[in-house]
Amino acid sequence: xxxxxxxxxxxxxxxxxxxxxxxxxxxxxxxxxxxxxxxxxxxxxxxxxxxxxxxxxxxxxxxxxxxxxxxxxxxxxxxxxxxxxxxxxxxxxxxxxxxxxxxxxxxxxxxxxxxxxxxxxxxxxxxxxxxxxxxxxxxxxxxxxxxxxxxxxxxxxxxxxxxxxxxxxxxxxx
Numbered sequence: 001x002x003x004x005x006x007x008x009x010x011x012x013x014x015x016x017x018x019x020x021x022x023x024x025x026x027x028x029x030x031x032x033x034x035x036x037x038x039x040x041x042x043x044x045x046x047x048x049x050x051x052x053x054x055x056x057x058x059x060x061x062x063x064x065x066x067x068x069x070x071x072x073x074x075x076x077x078x079x080x081x082x083x084x085x086x087x088x089x090x091x092x093x094x095x096x097x098x099x100x101x102x103x104x105x106x107x108x109x110x111x112x113x114x115x116x117x118x119x120x121x122x123x124x125x126x127x128x129x130x131x132x133x134x135x136x137x138x139x140x141x142x143x144x145x146x147x148x149x150x151x152x153x154x155x156x157x158x159x160x161x162x163x164x165x166x167x168x169x170x171x172x173x174x
Contacts (some may be wrong), residue, residue, distance in 0.1 A: 004096075004153040005031050007130040017093035018153065032150040034103070035086040035128065039068045039144035042083035059083065073141040076134045081115070084130040084142065090151060094159035099152040100128055106148060110136015113149045120151070123161030 004012065009028055012018040020033065023040040040062035051062060063083065067076050076082060077112050092098065098120040102113035112133045120128070130149060142148075 002155050003031055003120050004155065009033065009153055011162040012093075012096065012153070017096060019089075021089045022087065022163065027147065029150070032101075032152045034147035035090075035100075035149050035151055036089050036140060037130070037144050037146050037148045038087045038127070040085055041068065041074050041142075043068050044082065062107070068144055073143045076111070076132060076140045076142055076163065078110070078134050078137055081133040084132050084148075086128045086130065089125070089143070090120070091128050092120070092123060092153075093104065094123045095156055097122045097154050097156055099154070100130075101150050101152060103148060103150060103166070109140065110134055111140055111148070115148045121162030122156055122159065 006028055009031075010017065011024075013020070015022075027036075042059065042065055044063050047062065051057065066074070074082065074084075075107075090098075100114045100118045100120055103109065106113065112135055115131045115133050117131070128151075132142070132148075138154055
């Protein structure tokens with residue numbers, strides 16, 4: 001397995017093996033592509049009871065979907081976690097997979113953009129949900145449209161296609 005550099009990312013896009021919608025060629029760096037924060041968030045409810053961690057657990061039962069208006073922001077307090085979603089939808093061919101990672105400029109002020117489950121399976125075709133936490137001492141303003149994370153592409157040995165429960169995830173249905 002190998003990580004794709006800028007030129008290889010462009011080759012895979014031209015070949016149709018990577019599709020990013022909307023696509024901005026300027027978002028491609030030396031070995032990743034920056035993804036932008038969408039305007040929809042899920043805020044966790046304070047239910048004051050324990051949550052069973054099992055195959056039946058569903059984040060939608062524990063959160064409320066909130067839309068941030070034009071020019072607005074979502075406030076993330078120290079110690080809080082919420083879910084965001086990328087503006088971009090990514091489709092990968094069965095010979096590609098990847099990793100979703102935060103950006104150093106934001107982690108240095110306490111923002112963890114994707115705290116777990118950062119591996120993206122071959123053949124995905126969806127928007128990426130961001131598990132965002134504030135580990136710093138200051139409240140953070142999250143603005144839609146900010147390039148908060150990066151996707152790192154990797155070639156697989158063999159081919160596979162993701163068919164799990166989050167297949168086809170969109171900004172409207174997550």
